[in-house]
Every structure is written in C-alpha cells, then in structure tokens.
Amino acid sequence: MKRILIGALLALPLALASFPSQASAAKIVVRPVVKPKVVRRPVVRRPVVHRPVVRQRLIPGHWENTRNGRHWVPARYVRY
Numbered sequence: 001m002k003r004i005l006i007g008a009l010l011a012l013p014l015a016l017a018s019f020p021s022q023a024s025a026a027k028i029v030v031r032p033v034v035k036p037k038v039v040r041r042p043v044v045r046r047p048v049v050h051r052p053v054v055r056q057r058l059i060p061g062h063w064e065n066t067r068n069g070r071h072w073v074p075a076r077y078v079r080y
Helices: 002-017
Strands: 056-059 062-066 069-073 076-079
Antiparallel strands (some): 056 076
16 A cells, blocks of 8 residues: 555656646747858869879798898898
8 A cells, every 4th residue: 555655756747747727928039040250262283294104013031042042031022
C-alpha cells in the first residue's frame, strides 16, 4: 500500500506538467535573416614553369656480401 501511495505521489507532478498550458498572447517578432555579403576576389595564378621530366627507378632493398659479412642496403631511387 505504501509503494502505491509513494508511486502516485512521485507520478503526480509529472502528470500535471504534461498538461498543456495557455499560450502567451505576446507578439512574436521574427527578424529577417541577413546573409553576409561575400566579396569575390580574382584568383592570382602563377605562370606555368615547364621543367624537364626527371625519371627515377626504385632499387629495392637487398643484402650485399662484403669482406666483413652481409650488410642490408636500404631501398633508394636512382635517376636514369
């Protein structure tokens, strides 16, 4: 019985808050949305510089045998 009474007392404020209240009679002022003015500037393009094409070939990493034993040589690019 106590649980039912406590549950009803807890639910009562929530039930009262869910009822719709009277609408306000105040005027609603809606301001027009003013978009900021966008200033378009011309794009400054640099002149195209023609460079000779440099071709490169990847030499993969590999082991090399030397007088002191085997040594790892890392990969590198070689121009040709």
